[in-house]
Amino acid sequence: MPESYGADSLTVLEGLDAVRKRPGMYIGTTDSQGLMHCLWEIIDNSVDEALAGACDHITVTLHTDGSVEVADNGRGIPVDVEPKTKLTGVEVVLTKLHAGAKFGNASYNAAGGLHGVGSSVVNALSSRLDVEVDRDGKTHHMAFHQGHPGVYSDADPAHPSPDSPFKRTRKNKPTELEIIGKVSPKTTGTRIRYWADPEIFNDTARFSYEQLIDRVRQTSFLVPGLKITVVDEHIPETGDESVDELREVDDAAAGTTPDINDENGTSPLDGFDEIGGGRDERDDTQSGESTAVAIAKADAAGHTHRRVEEFCHTGGVRDFVDFLSNGEPVSDIWRISGKDTYVEETQAVGENGELHAQKVTRDCGVDIAMRWVNGYDTVIRSFVNVVETPGGGMHVDGFLLSLTKQIRKTVEDNARKLKVNLKDPAQKIERDDIMAGLVAVVTVRIAEPQFQGQTKDVLGTAQVKPIVTRMTDRQFGEMITGSKRGYKEQSGRVLDKIVGEMHARIQARKTKEVTRRKNALESASMPPKLSDCQPGNDDVAELFIVEGDSALGTAKAARNSAFQALLPIRGKILNVQKASLAQMLSNKECAAIIQVVGAGSGQSFDIDQARYNKVIMMTDADVDGAHIRILLLTLFYRYMRPLIEHGHVYAAVPPxxxxxxxxxxxxxxxxxxxxxxxxxxxxxxxxxxxxxxxxxxxYKGLGEMDADQLADTTMDPRTRMLRRIRMEDAAQAAGIFSLLMGDDVPPRKQFIVDNADDFDRSKIDT
The missing domain is CATH 3.10.20 (Ubiquitin-like (UB roll))
Structure with missing residues (x-):
């Protein structure tokens, strides 16, 4: 028989006990993600003061004892007594769920913290939390242990500790704020320092300095003029310039060639997430230590960043998009902004504390910046009142809906010029075509937004979608049609890119249908110059891309036709970093390589469909051969990137x-x-x-070798030497390709000048 079930079986969790019992309801998880979420809650409260125009400087300090302190020069948490609870404003904010000044429009017109649980949740999940408030010419102080107010007896007040003796304030007794000093009457602000409770967070929880810097940087973009300082007291005040100097050298070296290595060096940092560093290395053994490995050792021994980092931007989302852009720009940064209103029915708090429904008119501010770059990666960051919404929501839906509609209409209106056959149902612009290479930051500012959950991943306020749609329709419509002054040439380039992506998608679909090697009919559809290998060896098949027809004859005699295929190319292929997608598709050499690999290109690339396990670039061991390899790598990076990411691209090493x-x-x-x-x-x-x-x-070229020599040195797996091409950092690789192969000449010339003294002959094939 089950135990009796009555009223005495029920448990009522009061105050913040519910938070400690079910922390996942409030911060998502109790691992590293939840640990960082607590910090975001405190920082966002300070940012809300900046959005209200009351704060222009926030300081985040990482103390050596594991605590984190967030200080601002905002108005300061109210220190007077709240009439209903008879508690000071500080205690109400830090101990009562759903308490704060963000349930109406009086104090905050647009805020990130909305549910009134952020600060109190952090307090509940901290082994200790200290708060200081500057208001009314005084500095007020209060301390908490696991959410409960009380007094700590620190042996050294200058070094507070959560392990110090703690005397809890008796239940239902008002807690007086302690006045610990005086300040100027004009000085206001709040300082919160807390120690995350190890009883709550699991053993895998790690604080991430990189995440903190990313979050602080993005906030500085979203609140122009707000200065945010991060101080890491783990770093001595003198800093560690040696690591900075090493990183500068490594950054310069990274511009020479793409990553050619067979090992990825990583070093765990004490108290922080791991930071990885690649290194240039051939598959065969080489002596010496790369700069990245030296950095990794320095990281493990000491410091990986400066003691003080400061962020302040004035250009807003335009600067943010410029920061996020990676690759050659197709357009300038386009801006969509404005304000509108909507009516919303909400629950208002009456004078006696009761709730009643009422319709209110809300303001909605929209600020969107966007550009296309010459690539196929999509970067869309969305925010509501500076809080990131990684799941998007109504503001992103409205933006993309209008974007797709306006581009489709413009393409249809210019079908002949853009060479689009409207009678062909396959030639229809899809959203993926538009998103390729798009970099956008979508922000809205509204009062009391509705989110899906406390973690605020998705905006649910439905009235925002039509506002963003109308604004994008009007302003983006003028830009993409070229009717807005100065946009005609840019819109033409954008439309060419989007139509090119459409053709690439269609071509990739056709290629996949005909390039799988299953029978003789499919082999016949391959380029005539391809000397294919025998079918059935896909797991070990190798494709050699051979420079020139003269080397092809020797390579045919040197290869093992059971699993080695040969595709000759004539000289230097098209530089796809400068060329448009349409130009790439019309280039015979590029189209042949994509067709032979058989996995498509761009966003539609499917590595599981690749016909070869290894793609090997076999070029002459001279400057021209190195140039051809870079051109081939640019093609792989831009349109068949997973081949590099999964380690299927190699460079032959002829003697x-x-x-x-x-x-x-x-x-x-x-x-x-x-x-x-x-x-x-x-x-x-x-x-x-x-x-x-x-x-x-x-040897002046591969063609000077006889078949036996070429086989022994370059093609026979038993005796050859290959270099595996890897790309551990896509963003870094994009910068390298842009520098070496892009249209912007001055940075390339400067790179040559800056690195001339560090020239290392061992890194080139002469």
Missing amino acids: LHRIALAGSHKGEYIYTYSDDELAGKLADLDRRKISYNPDIQR
Whole structure:
């Protein structure tokens, strides 16, 4: 029989006990995400003061004892007594759920904190929380333990601790604020310092400095003029310039070539998330230590950032989009902004505390910045009152709805010019075509927004969607049609890109239908220059992209046709970093490579459909060969990026010299891959008194080798050497490609000048 079930079986959790019992309801999780969410709640309260025009400086301090302090120069939490509870405003805000000044329009017209639970939840989930408020010429102080007010007896008041003896204030007894000092009557602000409770957060919870910096940076973009300072007291006041200098060197070195390595160095940081660093390295063993590894060691031993970081931006979302943009811009940054009103029925608090329904007119401010870049990645960040909504919501839905409608209409109106066949049902612009390369920041400011859950991931206020749609219809419509002054040329480039994405999507779909190697009919659809391998070996199949027809003949004799395919290219292919998508698709060499790989291109690329396990660039060991490799890598990075990300792209390493041994070693050969290696090898042979033919053969190209030499040095898996191309940091790789292959010449020239003194011959194939 089950135990009896009566009223005495019920448990009533009072005050903040419910938060400690079910923390996931309020902060999502009790791991690293929840730990950071607590900090966002406190920071957002200070930011709300800035949105109200009462604060222009916020300081976040990371103390060495694990506590975090957030200080602002806002109005300060009220210190007078709240009539209903008979408690001071400070205690009400920090101990009562759903208490605050953000349930109406009087104090905050647009705020991130809305439910009145943020500060009290953080208090409940902290082993200790101290608050200081500057108001009325005095500094007020109060302390809490796991959400309960009381007094700590710190042995050293300058170094408070959650482990100090604590005396809890008796239940139902008003807690007086302690006045601990005087300030100027004009000085106001709030300082909250808290220690996250290890009884609440699990062992995997880690504080992330990188997340903090990202959040602070984005807030500084969204609130122009607000200065936010982050102080990490783990870093001595003198800092650690050696790490900064190492990073500057590493950043400069990163501009030479894309990542060529077979190992990713990472180092866990004490108290922080891991920060990874790639390093350049061939598949064969190389001596020496890369700069990134040196940084990783410095990170593990000490410091990875400055003690003080400051952020302040005046350009708003325009600066934010510029910061987020990665790649060559197709358009300038376009701005959509304005205000409108809507009517909403809400529950208002009456004089006696009762709730009653009433209709109120709300203001809605919209600020959107956007641009297209020459790529296919999409970056859309959305915010409501500076609180990020990673799940989007009504404001993003309204923006994308209008964006799609206006672009489709403009394409239809200019179908002949854009070479779009309106009679072909397949040639219809889809949202994915529009989103490719789009970078946008969508923000709205409204009073009392409705979110889906306390974590505020999705905006649910339905009235916002038609406002954003109407505003985007009007302003973006003028831009994309070119009717707004100065936008005609830009809109033309944007439309060309979008139509190009449409054609690429259609072409990729057709390519997938014909390029899977299953029978002879499908093989016949491949480019005529392709010397394919035998079917059935997809898991080990290799595609060699060979420079020139002369090398092709030798490679045919040197390859193993069971699993090695050959595709020759004529000279230097199209520089796709500068070319449009339409130009790339019409280029025979680029189109052939995409067709032969067989997995599509751009957003439609499906690595599971790739016909080869390895794609190997086999070019001459000279400057022209290196240039061709960079052009090929640019094509892979821009349109077949998963190949690099999953480690399927390689560079063959053909030798530069052949040393023919003589005497007792006659018939033996030694290959070297650089002038320095040749000099060292000859010196070693002389030291060991091994004779050799003084007429050293230097290969000017792959075509100078016979089939056996090419097989032994470059193609036979048993004896060859390959370099795997990896891309651990897509953003860094994008910057490298943009610098080396883009239209902007001055930065490239400056890069050459800046790095001329650090030139390292071992990093090039001569």
